[in-house]
Amino acid sequence: xxxxxxxxxxxxxxxxxxxxxxxxxxxxxxxxxxxxxxxxxxxxxxxxxxxxxxxxxxxxxxxxxxxxxxxxxxxxxxxxxxxxxxxxxxxxxxxxxxxxxxxxxxxxxxxxxxxxxxxxxxxxxxxxxxxxxxxxxxxxxxxxxxxxxxxxxxxxxxxxxxxxxxxxxxxxxxxxxxxxxxxxxxxxxxxxxxxxxxxxxxxxxxxxxxxxxxxxxxxxxxxxxxxxxxxxxxxxxxxxxxxxxxxxxxxxxxxxxxxxxxxxxxxxxxxxxxxxxxxxxxxxxxxxxxxxxxxxxxxxxxxxxxxxxxxxxxxxxxxxxxxxxxxxx
Amino acid sequence: xxxxxxxxxxxxxxxxxxxxxxxxxxxxxxxxxxxxxxxxxxxxxxxxxxxxxxxxxxxxxxxxxxxxxxxxxxxxxxxxxxxxxxxxxxxxxxxxxxxxxxxxxxxxxxxxxxxxxxxxxxxxxxxxxxxxxxxxxxxxxxxxxxxxxxxxxxxxxxxxxxxxxxxxxxxxxxxxxxxxxxxxxxxxxxxxxxxxxxxxxxxxxxxxxxxxxxxxxxxxxxxxxxxxxxxxxxxxxxxxxxxxxxxxxxxxxxxxxxxxxxxxxxxxxxxxxxxxxxxxxxxxxxxxxxxxxxxxxxxxxxxxxxxxxxxxxxxxxxxxxxxxxxxxx
Numbered sequence: 001x002x003x004x005x006x007x008x009x010x011x012x013x014x015x016x017x018x019x020x021x022x023x024x025x026x027x028x029x030x031x032x033x034x035x036x037x038x039x040x041x042x043x044x045x046x047x048x049x050x051x052x053x054x055x056x057x058x059x060x061x062x063x064x065x066x067x068x069x070x071x072x073x074x075x076x077x078x079x080x081x082x083x084x085x086x087x088x089x090x091x092x093x094x095x096x097x098x099x100x101x102x103x104x105x106x107x108x109x110x111x112x113x114x115x116x117x118x119x120x121x122x123x124x125x126x127x128x129x130x131x132x133x134x135x136x137x138x139x140x141x142x143x144x145x146x147x148x149x150x151x152x153x154x155x156x157x158x159x160x161x162x163x164x165x166x167x168x169x170x171x172x173x174x175x176x177x178x179x180x181x182x183x184x185x186x187x188x189x190x191x192x193x194x195x196x197x198x199x200x201x202x203x204x205x206x207x208x209x210x211x212x213x214x215x216x217x218x219x220x221x222x223x224x225x226x227x228x229x230x231x232x233x234x235x236x237x238x239x240x241x242x243x244x245x246x247x248x249x250x251x252x253x254x255x256x257x258x259x260x261x262x263x264x265x266x267x268x269x270x271x272x273x274x275x276x277x278x279x280x281x282x283x284x285x286x287x288x289x290x291x292x293x294x295x296x297x298x299x300x301x302x303x304x305x306x307x308x309x310x311x312x313x314x315x316x317x318x319x320x321x322x323x324x325x326x327x328x329x
Numbered sequence: 330x331x332x333x334x335x336x337x338x339x340x341x342x343x344x345x346x347x348x349x350x351x352x353x354x355x356x357x358x359x360x361x362x363x364x365x366x367x368x369x370x371x372x373x374x375x376x377x378x379x380x381x382x383x384x385x386x387x388x389x390x391x392x393x394x395x396x397x398x399x400x401x402x403x404x405x406x407x408x409x410x411x412x413x414x415x416x417x418x419x420x421x422x423x424x425x426x427x428x429x430x431x432x433x434x435x436x437x438x439x440x441x442x443x444x445x446x447x448x449x450x451x452x453x454x455x456x457x458x459x460x461x462x463x464x465x466x467x468x469x470x471x472x473x474x475x476x477x478x479x480x481x482x483x484x485x486x487x488x489x490x491x492x493x494x495x496x497x498x499x500x501x502x503x504x505x506x507x508x509x510x511x512x513x514x515x516x517x518x519x520x521x522x523x524x525x526x527x528x529x530x531x532x533x534x535x536x537x538x539x540x541x542x543x544x545x546x547x548x549x550x551x552x553x554x555x556x557x558x559x560x561x562x563x564x565x566x567x568x569x570x571x572x573x574x575x576x577x578x579x580x581x582x583x584x585x586x587x588x589x590x591x592x593x594x595x596x597x598x599x600x601x602x603x604x605x606x607x608x609x610x611x612x613x614x615x616x617x618x619x620x621x622x623x624x625x626x627x628x629x630x631x632x633x634x635x636x637x638x639x640x641x642x643x644x645x646x647x648x649x650x651x652x653x654x655x656x657x658x
Contacts, residue, residue: 011369011583040340077408077583079447082517101430103512113514114443118408118583130481130579150657152459157657173579183432185442186515188411192579250459250502250521254340254406254447328479328486 001053001202002314003028003164005035007072007122012036016066017049018199019056022316024063026056035074035200039145039163040255068316073120073196074166075145075256081117081194082247083141083170083260084110088237090265090278097281100181110238110246113186115170117258121195123318127171128325129192135174136295136322138223140274140303142215142233143168143260144240145200149253155241158248159213162240163255165206167197167219167305167315170260174277174294197303197315205314209307213239217305217313219264221274224300228279229272231264233305274303297324330382330531331643332357332493334364336401336451341365345395346378347528348385351645353392355385364403364529368474368492369584397645402449402525403495404474404585410446410523411576412470412499412589413439417566419594419607426610429510439567439575442515444499446587450524452647456500457654458521464503465624465651467552469603469632471544471562472497472589473569474529478582484570487577488542491569494535496526496548496634496644497589503606503623526632526644534643538636542568546634546642548593550603553629557608558601560593562634603632626653 002020005013006027015028015035031048032038038045055061085091091106103111121127129136145164153161176190203210209217216234220227238246243259264274273279280290295301300321306313331349334342335356344357344364360381361367361374384390414420420435432440450456458465474493482490505519532539538546545563549556567575572588593603602608609619624630629650635642 079406080445085514100513101511104508111512111514112517114445114517116409116443116580117446118586119581128480134579151457151654153657176579179433180515181513182430183434183440184429184510184513184515185414185440186509186513188441188443188576189578193581247517249518250463250505251445252448252522257447325480328482 001050002205003035003038003074003200004066004068004198005072005074005076007070011077013072013076017053017056018066019063020205022066022199022312024056025066026052026061026063028052036078036256039147042147042163042255068198069124071198072122074198074200075258076120078117078120078256078258079254080257081115082112082257083115083262084112084238084243085262086110086236086238086243087262087265089235089267090263093278093281097277100178110243111262112243112246115191115194119193121193123196123198123316125195125320126323127195127320128323129173130325132296133175137172137174137276138301139170139172139263140219140221141168141170141261141264142166142305143258146244146253146255146257146259148255149244149248149257151248151250151252153245153248155239155245158244159241161244162203164200165203165210165215166200166258167303167318168260169195169301169303169318171195172275195318195320197318199314199316201314213241215305218308219274219303219305222302227272229274231266231271231274233261233264235266236261295322297322330379331534332364332367332403332529333395333527334401334403334405336399340406342401342405346382346385347395348392349534351395351528351641353385354395355381355390355392357381365407365585368476371476371492371584397527398453400527401451403527403529404587405449407446407449407585407587408583409586410444411441411586412444412591413441413567413572414591415439415565415567415572416591416594418564418596419592422607422610426606426613429507439572441572441575444520444523448522450522452525452527452645454524454649455652456524456649457652458502459654461625462504466501466503466605467630468499468501468592469548469550470497470499470590470593471495471634472587475573475582475584475586475588477584478573478577478586480577480579480581482574482577484568484574487573488570490573491532493529494532494539494544495529495587496632496647498524498630498632498647499589500524501604524647524649526647528643528645530643542570544634547637548603548632548634551631556601558603560595560600560603562590562593564595565590624651626651
């Protein structure tokens with residue numbers, strides 16, 4: 001199944017069921033008012049939602065065209081947002097970039113930070129940020145939306161808690177990152193609101209693109225229309241089962257919590273990068289200094305996950321412009 | 330005004346308006362179903378809630394006895410939970426305790442971590458945790474519940490966004506803290522669900538106990554009925570205005586977000602401590618090694634904020650028992 005959320009300026013928006021080819025949709029309405037509600041009541045609602053999805057794909061419903069420009073994030077707010085750093089290629093490079101002390105247990109215990117989850121951005125929303133001097137960067141990622149997860153779940157059972165797969169941009173402010181890391185308290189100002197592609201999909205929609213708790217799609221990133229990277233999500237060093245179990249080691253996760261992969265990153269240089277910071281540290285390695293600057297107001301970033309060599313991706317497209325935030329009135 | 334939330338096993342519970350002396354209450358019902366709703370619609374609802382509160386205090390309403398044992402946290406879930414470390418006396422001691430590198434800008438930029446906000450515990454809920462080996466500790470704190478806060482707000486205006494003041498226990502697992510700090514990604518497993526005293530109060534209820542964006546009450550902590558500390562909240566090195574502005578530097582905060590002080594801590598040794606870790610580091614300083622162990626299953630902690638020398642405090646009491654979490658089925 002494929003879902004999106006109509007932006008109606010409420011906290012949770014309105015649930016849309018989207019056709020497999022992303023051309024049309026219907027409001028889920030009485031079946032489930034919001035995607036958060038659907039995830040919270042999945043066992044009761046799944047069969048009805050699937051009947052509706054099947055009828056939509058068969059052309060049996062009075063549908064409307066699907067317009068991702070009217071979409072919020074699939075979950076405009078979520079109970080938790082915990083973002084891993086599950087691609088060790090990226091983590092190893094970033095350690096060099098930040099000049100911070102070696103991270104303990106990097107290869108055996110997932111890195112994960114707690115993010116804000118009250119104010120996600122939609123796929124075409126402008127991204128208001130206070131200053132170009134903050135080192136504005138994108139991070140292309142995948143994520144999963146989970147069911148209720150019990151404390152202490154193991155990785156295998158954790159994977160059974162995955163309800164939906166999403167594609168996201170974990171906006172980052174690099175000028176703040178190293179200082180916040182050195183405090184030991186982790187990222188806060190370095191992580192403004194996260195953005196999401198319009199469509200959340202059940203894992204079965206990914207076919208062979210979902211296996212081993214990993215999304216085996218390539219994430220195509222362009223910055224101001226120039227290709228920047230197309231790393232494949234299959235290279236995750238930890239799978240989503242490991243990441244969910246890590247997050248739930250000492251707490252329950254409530255239905256709708258989102259767990260992210262961290263920046264998609266491949267060992268092959270030919271794959272490019274899904275964030276500027278990674279390209280910069282490669283430039284430092286190759287040339288002794290970074291050559292690429294961070295984003296400026298007016299810059300655009302586009303992200304789309306696709307099967308290699310195939311057509312449109314399952315999640316739709318993130319395409320956003322960074323703008324200067326207005327000072328508070 | 331004073332508010333509490335009846336635990337009814339929904340995500341947000343049901344709003345209670347509580348009398349000033351905490352003896353009786355009425356369900357807010359049609360005025361506002363939940364405290365989260367009240368905070369989200371404060372401008373429209375405040376006058377009506379205050380009329381009801383005044384009538385309750387005047388004995389003009391058919392009220393019921395107030396039973397804190399039936400209460401959830403005032404906000405069982407909240408949009409964000411950002412916890413500072415605003416008592417430098419504590420931060421300086423903990424730096425020694427954790428043996429981590431010196432924290433940069435400690436005296437000028439507030440320390441703050443992002444916590445989970447989807448699953449808060451009520452004042453008398455048992456606290457299920459997976460293992461005594463994790464170094465189970467309490468942290469007695471104050472916090473504020475805010476209105477919508479714009480990105481980039483300054484500290485003075487931030488203070489105007491305070492809607493309610495709360496008292497809380499930021500449960501901590503000390504065995505995980507130093508490792509998570511060294512990763513730079515901050516606390517995740519080290520911070521299980523946070524607990525709250527039953528009653529959230531508007532700042533005016535604190536009288537002279539609310540000034541300079543600080544709560545000038547002493548927080549009386551007992552562990553297994555033995556006095557442990559009674560530090561005063563007035564010694565905050567950063568006020569709530571500073572903490573809110575720090576949290577909102579690169580993001581909006583949605584109405585209902587909670588900002589915490591971190592462990593209340595006083596320079597005077599006579600005040601004792603509001604967490605075990607702080608007592609342990611004082612023991613290391615005095616005796617070369619810690620003498621106090623962390624909590625065991627079955628241990629009880631009680632916290633109540635009071636005016637020095639006066640009777641019952643404004644927030645009610647947190648009184649909880651730590652229990653062994655059941656393994657997931």
